[in-house]
Amino acid sequence: MDGNVNKPEQMEISNERGQMNIVIVGHVDHGKSTVIGRLLADTGSLPSGKLEAVRETCRRNSKPFEYAFLLDALKDEQSQGITIDMARCFFKTPYRDYIIIDAPGHIEFLKNMITGASRAEAALLVIDAVEGIQENSKRHGHMVSMLGVKQVTVLVNKMDLAGYRREVFDRLREEYSRFLSQIDVTPVSFIPISAREGDNIATHSPKMEWYRDATVLEQLDRFLSCRQLGGKPFRFPVQDIYKFTGSNDDRRIVAGTIETGSVSVGDEVLFLPSGKKSVIQSVEAFNAPLKTLATAGESSGFTLSTQIYIRPGELMVRTDEPLPEVGNRIRVNIFWLGRAPLVKGKEYKLKLGSARATARLAEVRNTLDASDLSFSRSKQQLDCRDVGECVLETSRPIAFDQAFINETTGRFVLIDNYEIAGGGIVLENLSSGESLLQRHIRERESHWEKGLVSTELRETVNGHQAKFIVFTGKPGTGKRAVARALEQALFERGLNAYYLGVASIDMGLDADLGYHNDQTGERLRRIGELARIFTDAGLIFITTIDDADDFDIETLKQLNEPNEILVISTGEHGFSRYEPDFQLPSGDNVEEAVSEVARLLKKREIIIEYEI
Amino acid sequence: MDHLQKLEAQSVYILREAYREFRNLCMLWSIGKDSTVMLWLARKAFFGHVPIPLVHIDTHYKIPEMIEYRDRIALDWNLNMVYGENREALENRETFPDGRTDRITCCRNLKSEALKHTLSGAWPxxxxxxxxxxxxxxxxxxxxxxxxxxxxxxxxxxxxxxxxFSPRDQDNSWDVGDQPPEFWNQFKTDFAPGTHVRIHPLLDWTELNIWEYIEREKIPVVSLYFNQGNGHRYRSLGCYPCTNPVESDARTLRDIIDELGSGKLSNIAERSGRAQDSEDGGGLETLRREGYM
Known part of the structure; x- marks a missing residue:
C-alpha cells in the first residue's frame, strides 16, 4: 500500500479500534454475496472448517464451489438462493472492525436495501463487468445518495469473464460516472475485481497489472469514519421530558440525542416551533462523571434553569447559532415505497427528528423514474419506487433544516396505514405561500351560501353579537366548569349561548376518528368548522380545548373566519406568542370567573346588558 | 466517542423511543449478561430509573444462583419485577428433565408458551x-x-x-421476508390494533462489546460466567439440564475479554452450550418464528 492513506489522520480522532458500517449494494447476480464471502474468507473471519464444509457440500452435489455459498451457508438461506433480507456480517482488518450490511439486489426487497444503506457510513456498489449497468445499478446509486451515504466505491466485478481487459473497466467507469454525476454523486474510487478469483480483494491481482490503486480491503480502511457533525450548529430533537417524581426524583429532564453540534451549561437555548427559551442548567447522566458539555452523537439529558412547558417533538437549538427553519409547507424530495401510491387529499403521518405531524401532499412538481432518470411533470402521484419532488403541508409547524445544510434534521419519513411508506429530504421552506388551510377557507367562503337573514338583523333580534369562545388551560384547571356555568348564566338572561362538550363530539361527530393522537388536527378542524356554522347562526358558541398552543388557536381563528374568536385561559397557558383575550386563575371560584368573563363580553360590546 | 459510547447512545435512543411510543411496554430479563446490560442501558436512558416492568419467564429449571441474583438486583434497583411460568406443563411434568418430551418441546412449553401467555396476560x-x-x-x-x-x-x-423495531402478528409469528424499512433513526412505531412489536436495542452489540461494557460500567453479573476454579465457565446461561459450560481459565472480566479477543472461542458458537439449538437444525429459526427469544 502506498503512503498516501488517511490512517494517520483518523488515528488522531480516536486511539481506539474503530468500527464502521458498510453497505454493499448492486443488481441481482452481479456478485455481492461472492464479494462478501471473499472478504470473510480472506480476512480469516470464517468459523474454522466452514470453508472446507462448503467445498465438500459442493463436491458431493457436483456443483462448482462459489464463495457466495459461504454466505448462504452462514445465513442458512441456501434453499432460497437469494438474500431476502439485509443481514450483517462481521469482519476485521488489522486497522478496524467492519459490519458489512448485505442489502438484497432484488427489486422487491428495496426496503431492506434502504434499511441497510441508511445505517452505513460508506457503500460498495457492485457492477458486473459483462452485464454492465443495470436498472438496480442506477436505482441503488440514486438511493444511496439520497440516503446520505457520501462515500461510494464502485466494484467492477467478474473481470475474469471480461478477460481482465482495461478497456472494459475504463468504459464502465466512464459510463457509470456520467450517470452518477447527474445525481450529484462522485464515487471515491472504482476497483476492477474478480470476487470469485480473489483479484484485487485482499491483494493486488497479477492479472491486472494496469491497475495499481487500492484493493477492496485497502479501500475499506481508507473510508473516513467520522462524520463531520461536531462542527455544525447544535440540534437536539426533544425525544421526551422525564420527571420520575414517584421515585423521589425532582429533576425535570429534557431527553434526546444530539444530532449535531454541542451545548454547555449556561448556554441559552430555544425550543422550536413553540419559541420558548431557557438556559441549560445541567447535563444529566447516570453512572457517569459530572459534565458541563454535551456533543454530537450523545444520548443526553438536560435540566433547564427555568420551568417552561415544552412538549416532545420540539427541536432545541442554541440562540447564539444559526437557527433552523420553522414552517408547515416544505418542498421535498421523496422516495416512495408504499403499496398504495402517495396521493393528494389523504392524510399521512410525518416523522422528522422527534417531531410528528399530520401531512398532506399539496403538489407534485416532478417525478423521476429512478432506473432511466426520465422526468415527468404531469404525474400527480408517486407510485411504489418512484422518486419525486413534491410540496408537503403539515397540520402544524415543524422545525427543520434544509437537508444540504444539515442532513440529520433535514430528513423525514412518511407513515401510511401504520407503515413507513416513504422517506425524503427537505429542499426548501415554502411556508410564506398560501397554506392549504388558507386556500380551503378562501374557497369555502366563496361558496358559502348565505340565507336571507342578515347578520345585523340576527344581532338586533338576539340582542347580542355572535362569538366563538374557547376556554383553554391544562387539565384540572376548572375551564370546563366555567364554560358550562357561563352558558347557563348567559342563557338564563335570554342570550343564545351554547356549550359544546368535547365528550359529545368524541362519540358523535368524531366517532370515525378513533382515539389515535394523530387525529388531533382533524378534531381541531371539525371544531373550527362547527364554530363557523354556530357563529353564523348567531350563537355565543362556547367550548374547551386542553392545553392549546399558538398553532391550535391560529387554526381555530382561521377556520371561524369571517367571525371572531375569544380566547380565555385558565391557569398557566401554553402560548408563546399568542396573547389570550383574558386570563383566569386556576381554581374553583366559578361564579367569580363567570362574572369576570361576562364583564369582558360587555366591555367588548358582545352583549349589552349583564347583571349578576 | 469510542465504539462502546456509540453503541450505548444508539441503544439508549431506541429505549427512549420505545418508552415514548408504547403504553404497555415490558422488558424481558433473562438474567443473562445481554439482557442485564440492556437493563443497565435502561437505567442510563431514564437517569437511574427503570420505568418499564421487567418480565422473566421462570422455567423452574434455571440455575438457582440466577434466581437469587434476579431478586437481589430487583430489590436493590427498585425494579418493577414480574415473572410468568407454564404451570400446567410443570404440574403435568411435560418437560425434558422429567423425560416426557424432547428438548425442543420442553423449550416450547416452558419458554415459548409461557412467554406468549404471560405477555398476553392470559396466564397469571x-x-x-x-x-x-x-x-x-x-x-x-x-x-x-x-x-x-x-x-x-x-x-x-x-x-x-x-x-x-420488529412487528409480530397476533400469533407472535414473524414474517422474516417482509419486514418494514428502517430509515436512519426512524423506526416502525405505528401498529395496527392486535399486533405487537419486539424492540431490539442490542442488535448491533457483539459478545465482546457486552463484556467490555460490563467491565467499563462495573455491572454486576452472575458468577456462573467465571471459572470458579474447576476450569469451566458458562458462556451462555439457561436451564441447568440443557446448559453446559465451556472450558476456560477466565476468572475475571479482563480474563473473559482477553479470552474472546484471543480468538480461542471464535470457532465455537456462543450458544454451543445450549443443547436445544443443535436439535433445532442449528438455526433456532423454528423456535424463533414461534416466538422464542
Missing part, C-alpha cells in the same frame, strides 16, 4: 412486592404490546435479520 403473572419482599399475583393482566428483547445480531443466523 407474579409481581415483586417491594414492601413484603416477595412475589404476589399481579392484578394487572393487560397485554404487553411492546416487548424489549436483548437479542444480538451476531448470536446466530436468524437474529442477524432482525430490525430494531
Amino acid at each position: 403473572r407474579y409481581r415483586l412486592d417491594h414492601e413484603l419482599g416477595r412475589y404476589v399475583p399481579d392484578k394487572d393482566n393487560s397485554p404487553y404490546t411492546g416487548v424489549i428483547v436483548g437479542v444480538r445480531a451476531d448470536e446466530e443466523g436468524s437474529r442477524s435479520k432482525e430490525r430494531y
Whole structure:
C-alpha cells in the first residue's frame, strides 16, 4: 500500500479500534454475496472448517464451489438462493472492525436495501463487468445518495469473464460516472475485481497489472469514519421530558440525542416551533462523571434553569447559532415505497427528528423514474419506487433544516396505514405561500351560501353579537366548569349561548376518528368548522380545548373566519406568542370567573346588558 | 466517542423511543449478561430509573444462583419485577428433565408458551412486592404490546435479520421476508390494533462489546460466567439440564475479554452450550418464528 492513506489522520480522532458500517449494494447476480464471502474468507473471519464444509457440500452435489455459498451457508438461506433480507456480517482488518450490511439486489426487497444503506457510513456498489449497468445499478446509486451515504466505491466485478481487459473497466467507469454525476454523486474510487478469483480483494491481482490503486480491503480502511457533525450548529430533537417524581426524583429532564453540534451549561437555548427559551442548567447522566458539555452523537439529558412547558417533538437549538427553519409547507424530495401510491387529499403521518405531524401532499412538481432518470411533470402521484419532488403541508409547524445544510434534521419519513411508506429530504421552506388551510377557507367562503337573514338583523333580534369562545388551560384547571356555568348564566338572561362538550363530539361527530393522537388536527378542524356554522347562526358558541398552543388557536381563528374568536385561559397557558383575550386563575371560584368573563363580553360590546 | 459510547447512545435512543411510543411496554430479563446490560442501558436512558416492568419467564429449571441474583438486583434497583411460568406443563411434568418430551418441546412449553401467555396476560403473572419482599399475583393482566428483547445480531443466523423495531402478528409469528424499512433513526412505531412489536436495542452489540461494557460500567453479573476454579465457565446461561459450560481459565472480566479477543472461542458458537439449538437444525429459526427469544 502506498503512503498516501488517511490512517494517520483518523488515528488522531480516536486511539481506539474503530468500527464502521458498510453497505454493499448492486443488481441481482452481479456478485455481492461472492464479494462478501471473499472478504470473510480472506480476512480469516470464517468459523474454522466452514470453508472446507462448503467445498465438500459442493463436491458431493457436483456443483462448482462459489464463495457466495459461504454466505448462504452462514445465513442458512441456501434453499432460497437469494438474500431476502439485509443481514450483517462481521469482519476485521488489522486497522478496524467492519459490519458489512448485505442489502438484497432484488427489486422487491428495496426496503431492506434502504434499511441497510441508511445505517452505513460508506457503500460498495457492485457492477458486473459483462452485464454492465443495470436498472438496480442506477436505482441503488440514486438511493444511496439520497440516503446520505457520501462515500461510494464502485466494484467492477467478474473481470475474469471480461478477460481482465482495461478497456472494459475504463468504459464502465466512464459510463457509470456520467450517470452518477447527474445525481450529484462522485464515487471515491472504482476497483476492477474478480470476487470469485480473489483479484484485487485482499491483494493486488497479477492479472491486472494496469491497475495499481487500492484493493477492496485497502479501500475499506481508507473510508473516513467520522462524520463531520461536531462542527455544525447544535440540534437536539426533544425525544421526551422525564420527571420520575414517584421515585423521589425532582429533576425535570429534557431527553434526546444530539444530532449535531454541542451545548454547555449556561448556554441559552430555544425550543422550536413553540419559541420558548431557557438556559441549560445541567447535563444529566447516570453512572457517569459530572459534565458541563454535551456533543454530537450523545444520548443526553438536560435540566433547564427555568420551568417552561415544552412538549416532545420540539427541536432545541442554541440562540447564539444559526437557527433552523420553522414552517408547515416544505418542498421535498421523496422516495416512495408504499403499496398504495402517495396521493393528494389523504392524510399521512410525518416523522422528522422527534417531531410528528399530520401531512398532506399539496403538489407534485416532478417525478423521476429512478432506473432511466426520465422526468415527468404531469404525474400527480408517486407510485411504489418512484422518486419525486413534491410540496408537503403539515397540520402544524415543524422545525427543520434544509437537508444540504444539515442532513440529520433535514430528513423525514412518511407513515401510511401504520407503515413507513416513504422517506425524503427537505429542499426548501415554502411556508410564506398560501397554506392549504388558507386556500380551503378562501374557497369555502366563496361558496358559502348565505340565507336571507342578515347578520345585523340576527344581532338586533338576539340582542347580542355572535362569538366563538374557547376556554383553554391544562387539565384540572376548572375551564370546563366555567364554560358550562357561563352558558347557563348567559342563557338564563335570554342570550343564545351554547356549550359544546368535547365528550359529545368524541362519540358523535368524531366517532370515525378513533382515539389515535394523530387525529388531533382533524378534531381541531371539525371544531373550527362547527364554530363557523354556530357563529353564523348567531350563537355565543362556547367550548374547551386542553392545553392549546399558538398553532391550535391560529387554526381555530382561521377556520371561524369571517367571525371572531375569544380566547380565555385558565391557569398557566401554553402560548408563546399568542396573547389570550383574558386570563383566569386556576381554581374553583366559578361564579367569580363567570362574572369576570361576562364583564369582558360587555366591555367588548358582545352583549349589552349583564347583571349578576 | 469510542465504539462502546456509540453503541450505548444508539441503544439508549431506541429505549427512549420505545418508552415514548408504547403504553404497555415490558422488558424481558433473562438474567443473562445481554439482557442485564440492556437493563443497565435502561437505567442510563431514564437517569437511574427503570420505568418499564421487567418480565422473566421462570422455567423452574434455571440455575438457582440466577434466581437469587434476579431478586437481589430487583430489590436493590427498585425494579418493577414480574415473572410468568407454564404451570400446567410443570404440574403435568411435560418437560425434558422429567423425560416426557424432547428438548425442543420442553423449550416450547416452558419458554415459548409461557412467554406468549404471560405477555398476553392470559396466564397469571407474579409481581415483586417491594414492601413484603416477595412475589404476589399481579392484578394487572393487560397485554404487553411492546416487548424489549436483548437479542444480538451476531448470536446466530436468524437474529442477524432482525430490525430494531420488529412487528409480530397476533400469533407472535414473524414474517422474516417482509419486514418494514428502517430509515436512519426512524423506526416502525405505528401498529395496527392486535399486533405487537419486539424492540431490539442490542442488535448491533457483539459478545465482546457486552463484556467490555460490563467491565467499563462495573455491572454486576452472575458468577456462573467465571471459572470458579474447576476450569469451566458458562458462556451462555439457561436451564441447568440443557446448559453446559465451556472450558476456560477466565476468572475475571479482563480474563473473559482477553479470552474472546484471543480468538480461542471464535470457532465455537456462543450458544454451543445450549443443547436445544443443535436439535433445532442449528438455526433456532423454528423456535424463533414461534416466538422464542
